Amino acid sequence: MLEMKVFREDSKAVFENLKRRKMPDDIAKGVIQMDQEWRELIDEGNKLRSQRNRISREIGELKKKGKDGSDLLGEMAKIKKGLMGNESKTKETLASREEARMRVPNLLDSEVPQGQSEHDNRELSLHGKKKKTKTSRPHQEVMELVGGVDLKRAANVTGRRFYFLTGDLARLEMALINYAIDVLCERGYSLTIPPFMMNKEAYEGVVDLNDFEEVMYKIEDHDLYLIATSEHPLTSRFKNEIIEIKGEPLRYAGISTNFRREVGAHGMSDRGIWRVHQFAKVEQVIICKPEDSKKFHDELVANAIHIFKGLEIPFRVVDICTGDIGTVAARKFDLEAWMPSSQQWKEVVSASNCRSYQSVRLNMRYRTPEGTDFPHTLNATAIATTRALAAILENNQQADGSVVIPKVLRKWMGDQNLIKAK
């Protein structure tokens, strides 16, 4: 969420931002109004408390001298009554203000392209060549040909959008994970295996509130949610803490299984393993000083580009527009892999600069010479296994159904260069 000082000192920026996002401004107006009320209530309460403390001290003094202070008790009762009403009103007002504040989206970077939907995202660069393949079977067909997936039985034991990944494809997934981890560790990222569940309070710090209904699975009878990405625990980790950022920022490579409800999602993307309820992902997370976040956003994208270039998959980088960027990010770049079967670019990496939007909600600060300030948080995919697998299967398939294993992955595949068709 946004810092209160933005609403107080620069509300124009909030409203202009809502206009760019084509969103109504009533919630933000409510925040400002409730904040005003809250401040008046605080003032009133402080005055009452001041009186209470003064009288209480007087009674203490009198008692010390062996006297009785009971004639002050009547006045005290009046103050306490006023204070009780004031305190409950103050609490309610603050709670309402905070609830509204959480719903106000992040301020967009001025360079975010204006647009309605994903069709208006701006292409920034192209990488690799689209291979001239004689076949363009969709990835789910290729998986069947190499005997690497069992969707039917997964549907029996769990439901749709789950899968058994088997044999060489399972091995390929592990290779992708190891490859991404190697790249990031070489580049100074600290590998971190987080908890795969988080409680609501921690979760509220890092996601849009709607995600509780549409994205995360709730654990029955516990205040716990399955994580949708390791970014969430990695960023929440320093909630309510003052961290030290000396020269270098905090760089993490998170690895986890991710769980997503995918409520409302449907269409062609449902086939195979493109959109599933469970997948593994290596994630990049950076926590840095505000003045450095632009630079490190570029670093995250550069890492992802390096990883996908290594896999020799054709892809492009796009700058996500105002209509497609979501609540939390101030700027977002995606990598989209070329999918021959549908002749489309499809998202395989998403890199967001959240600025202080998450750290404010988490109350995570870092030490500055003047005191403390909110750091910026950034996250980006390194490898989301199911999507990278699908891209490899489509781009590297051969006429006979076999699949060429990208060179960089072969050392984890017993030096095989091919996944043979059954």
Next chain:
RNA sequence: GCAGAGGUCGCUUAGCCUGGUAUAGCGCCGGCCUUGAAAGCCGGUGGGAAUUUCCCUCGGGGGUUCAAAUCCCUCCCUCUGCGCCA
């Protein structure tokens, strides 16, 4: 899961029994001193609202009281022991 001991300002720590402005050290920042630095000395070092004053803050929430770090209830977490377990 059971029992005991704990959780105090960035870190360490006193205060809790016996209620009355949260103690000291370390670290950090500033000043004096110095050619420079260290040491030494002095001051500062959580948050909020107002503007030079006030309020809040002792793991979270609630209660008792004129007054709660201190007493009571409850929840969370840590440590130790026991139990269970890949």
